[in-house]
Structures are given as structure tokens and as C-alpha cells.
Amino acid sequence: MTTSDAAAGSALGAAAARLRVAVPSVADRVAAELRLQLAEGLLLPGARLTESTIAEDLGVSRNTVREAFAELAAERLVVRHPNRGVFVASLGPGDIRDVYTVRRAIEVSAIRGGGSAKRVAAVRAAVEEGKAAAAANDEEGLGNANQHFHRAIVALAGSRRLDTIMAQVLAEMRLFFHKATVDAHFYRGYLPDNEEICNALEAGDLDRAGELLLAYLDRSEERQAAVHGD
Amino acid sequence: MTTSDAAAGSALGAAAARLRVAVPSVADRVAAELRLQLAEGLLLPGARLTESTIAEDLGVSRNTVREAFAELAAERLVVRHPNRGVFVASLGPGDIRDVYTVRRAIEVSAIRGGGSAKRVAAVRAAVEEGKAAAAANDEEGLGNANQHFHRAIVALAGSRRLDTIMAQVLAEMRLFFHKATVDAHFYRGYLPDNEEICNALEAGDLDRAGELLLAYLDRSEERQAAVHGD
DNA sequence: ATCGTCGGATTGTTGAACAATCGGCCGAAG
DNA sequence: CTTCGGCCGATTGTTCAACAATCCGACGAT
Numbered sequence: 123m124t125t126s127d128a129a130a131g132s133a134l135g136a137a138a139a140r141l142r143v144a145v146p147s148v149a150d151r152v153a154a155e156l157r158l159q160l161a162e163g164l165l166l167p168g169a170r171l172t173e174s175t176i177a178e179d180l181g182v183s184r185n186t187v188r189e190a191f192a193e194l195a196a197e198r199l200v201v202r203h204p205n206r207g208v209f210v211a212s213l214g215p216g217d218i219r220d221v222y223t224v225r226r227a228i229e230v231s232a233i234r235g236g237g238s239a240k241r242v243a244a245v246r247a248a249v250e251e252g253k254a255a256a257a258a259n260d261e262e263g264l265g266n267a268n269q270h271f272h273r274a275i276v277a278l279a280g281s282r283r284l285d286t287i288m289a290q291v292l293a294e295m296r297l298f299f300h301k302a303t304v305d306a307h308f309y310r311g312y313l314p315d316n317e318e319i320c321n322a323l324e325a326g327d328l329d330r331a332g333e334l335l336l337a338y339l340d341r342s343e344e345r346q347a348a349v350h351g352d
Numbered sequence: 353m354t355t356s357d358a359a360a361g362s363a364l365g366a367a368a369a370r371l372r373v374a375v376p377s378v379a380d381r382v383a384a385e386l387r388l389q390l391a392e393g394l395l396l397p398g399a400r401l402t403e404s405t406i407a408e409d410l411g412v413s414r415n416t417v418r419e420a421f422a423e424l425a426a427e428r429l430v431v432r433h434p435n436r437g438v439f440v441a442s443l444g445p446g447d448i449r450d451v452y453t454v455r456r457a458i459e460v461s462a463i464r465g466g467g468s469a470k471r472v473a474a475v476r477a478a479v480e481e482g483k484a485a486a487a488a489n490d491e492e493g494l495g496n497a498n499q500h501f502h503r504a505i506v507a508l509a510g511s512r513r514l515d516t517i518m519a520q521v522l523a524e525m526r527l528f529f530h531k532a533t534v535d536a537h538f539y540r541g542y543l544p545d546n547e548e549i550c551n552a553l554e555a556g557d558l559d560r561a562g563e564l565l566l567a568y569l570d571r572s573e574e575r576q577a578a579v580h581g582d
Numbered sequence: 583a584t585c586g587t588c589g590g591a592t593t594g595t596t597g598a599a600c601a602a603t604c605g606g607c608c609g610a611a612g
Numbered sequence: 613c614t615t616c617g618g619c620c621g622a623t624t625g626t627t628c629a630a631c632a633a634t635c636c637g638a639c640g641a642t
Contacts, residue, residue, distance in 0.1 A: 196426030231457035281453040
């Protein structure tokens, strides 16, 4: 769990390492650790991250922590207030709408371009993963499956840059999902949508798939905006 | 405190300020200087950037240069090879296609969503800027106008994140444009396209505007792929 | 209660040091 | 003559200690 997450996280900023063994730098590992704590909800939005504290806790130099902060700041997971410190990013209503604007752009574009059979199969796999999680009442599994589903859609385009952008956006969203995930029916309601989208995709009806996905995102945005003060 | 007010200062994501006087950090200024040299073509793709050299040249600490590198690496303008150094990013054929995939996604999405009159006017302004530059035989002005045009299109969506992504993509493209810009007719041929797109946009025919823009991007991609060994 | 001032704490930046790693040079072996 | 292995210099990765600049909150004066 943690290792795969770390690998997925490093897919964000890390310089692609050809076929190199490449031990991640210490700064990268610090960033990974913080990313993990962020995703786990251990560090809540608005929380302050003090350089010296983290440096001491993780047994690294303050300078190294600083580099890790730069990495996280570039991913928008954290914001720097000059001379005041870095804080866990917190998204306001405007940010939520912003994030969904990005998702609409890249997800709809990706699905309307179709994709190889293998990539379509990955989308289907995410749908099945979701159904299995639902059957097992695995709340967290449902959320993960949903993210896999949308990442698989973007992956249809086969663009490394789009994949990166999507990963960042999803990481941002995880920041305030910890508040919304309490609703057990939250993701479950999206399952039929995902399946229908996947069906249209497999049938080659890309226009319809795009329409469905767009409607899905609009609804999801409204829902998120409702949960978080509009 | 939301991240909404984070900053639109420098074109790319410098952590600048609301109404703050805020002198940018030294690291930011170093990054800005390097960005400038990158855009000017003083630093060619593949060139190596040695920490100590730059630190000495700019009269700052090596550690500060390091932070600047992190910033540029996050923007993909530079790549880090662990234990070997940082190099000016160079885009291969695959990257070119990748970049255009991103542009198709966000530009077409933005234009199909329309935009306020003020934002449409900004698009028109960019078209006129291009015509003026063409009349003056201002080669560089033409290139700038073209970028303004596409940035204005993305700005239609009013999304800070999309604007940032677009700025990064354009910065990446400038990296290897220094090779392609030699062709005087390069941008000039696109002028009529831009105007037609703008006309459709002003007429409210968003579908048509989107189609035109998409065709434009496809053609541009093919052209770039042709110039750089496919 | 408001305002200015002071002090403590944290960040921004520097400089120096050291280990780890890389690339290339040179010499030895085949 | 080519190839392989190991050494050397150079550069990066990381740490540490220091200092100035800046901010926050508390204290005190008006």
C-alpha cells in the first residue's frame, strides 16, 4: 500500500529515471512522507508545517526539508507564506470549481479521443474494482477505485503530461475529501455512472461517453460545492 | 485562507502576493533570471547547469541556486539527473505530441465553454496584435501575439489552474522554438486561422470555434513534428 | 480600549564542510 | 590494438552552524 502510493506519488515531480535504479533523494523521501501524511489526513488543511520540527522528527537537515517543501508547493499541496511558513493547502469554493474545470477539460478530452484496447480494459478494470469494493462494503476501496477509474480515463490519451496533471489534481482533492468521505453513499451513487460511461466507451460511442462523463463531473462538482460552503 | 489568492504575479507559479509589496525571494529571482535566459535562447536544450558556476555568477549561495533549480524542475524547464546535475530540458518527438495533446485538451475545452465579453475581447486584441506585428514585419512580435492569442483562449475558462498549465506548456515550447522560428512564414500562416476562430467565438458559434481550433492545433502539431525529426 | 514597542520565534540565506557518486583517464591484461 | 578495471578529479547531495530579516503576540503606555 505505502510503497505503491509512494511510487504513484513520485510519478508527480520526480525526474523520470530511464532504467535507472536511482535511490530517491532524501528530500524526495521527505516529500513522499509528507505526501503520505497529507493523504492520510494526519495533516489537516491550514495546518502549519514548521521546518525545524519536521527536520527533527524525520532526522534530516532543515535545508532538506526546505527542498521537500518546494516539491510539495509545486504540487499545490502546500502553500508558502513568505517569512511566515508553509501551510497545508486548503481549497475554498473557488478552488473546487477550478479543479473541476481542469478535470472537465482533460477527462472529457481524453475519453473523446478513445484509446487502445488495453487502456480501455484498464477503465473496465477500475469499474470492476469499484463493484467489488461496494460488495465488500469497503468504503476506502470505493474511493480508490473511483480515482483509478478517472485516472484510467485520462490515461486513454497516453500523455505523460496529462497523467501528471491528473495525479496532481486528484492529490489536491484528497486534501479535503477527508471531510466529505464520511457519507457512505457518496461514491456508491457514482458506480452506475462509471459503468455506463465505460459501456459507451467500450461500444465506441465516444460522443456519448463524453456527454455522460461531463454530466457526471458537473453533478459531482455541485455536490462538492454543496458540502463545502458555496 | 484559501489558495485562491495565491498569486498571479510572474507568468508561472512564483509565490507572489495579494496586494503585498513582498520582494520576491532570492531563489525566486534566480529562477526568474534563469527562466529569462532560457526564453532568450541563451541556454540551449541539453546544456548543463552547474550549481557552483551559477551561484558564483549570480552572487548567491549554492543552496539558493538549488532551490531555484527545484522550481524550474517543477516547471519541466530543466531536468535533474541524480548525482550528475541539471540540464536544460530538451523535447523529443514524443514530447511534442504530448504537449499538443495537453493543448488540445485545455484550449478546446476552454473555447467551447465560451467566456465573458471582456475575455472574448482579449482574444480579439491578440488577433489585432498579430496583424499589427505582421504589418510591421515584426517576427518576434508575431510569435508573442500568437502566444497571447492562445493564452487568451485558455483564459476564457477563468481557471487559475488552467492558466498556469498553459503558461508552463508555452514555456516548454519556447525551449525548442528557437530552432523553428527561423521560418518567417511560420506564424504568418496562422494569422487567418486565428481571425476565423476569433470570429466564430464572437459570433457565439462555439462548436465551430472549437472545430477550427482543433484543426489548427492538429496542423501545427504536424508541422512541428515535421521540423523536428519524427 | 487603542496604539506603539519590544522580544521571542521562525524563516531566508549564506558559507563551509564532508560523503557519495559520476565520468574520464590511464594502465594492465588479453 | 582493443578491452577491462581501478584510480582521480569534479560535482552533487546533505548536513551543520550562523546571521539578518521578518513576523506574531504580549506587554505596557496613553
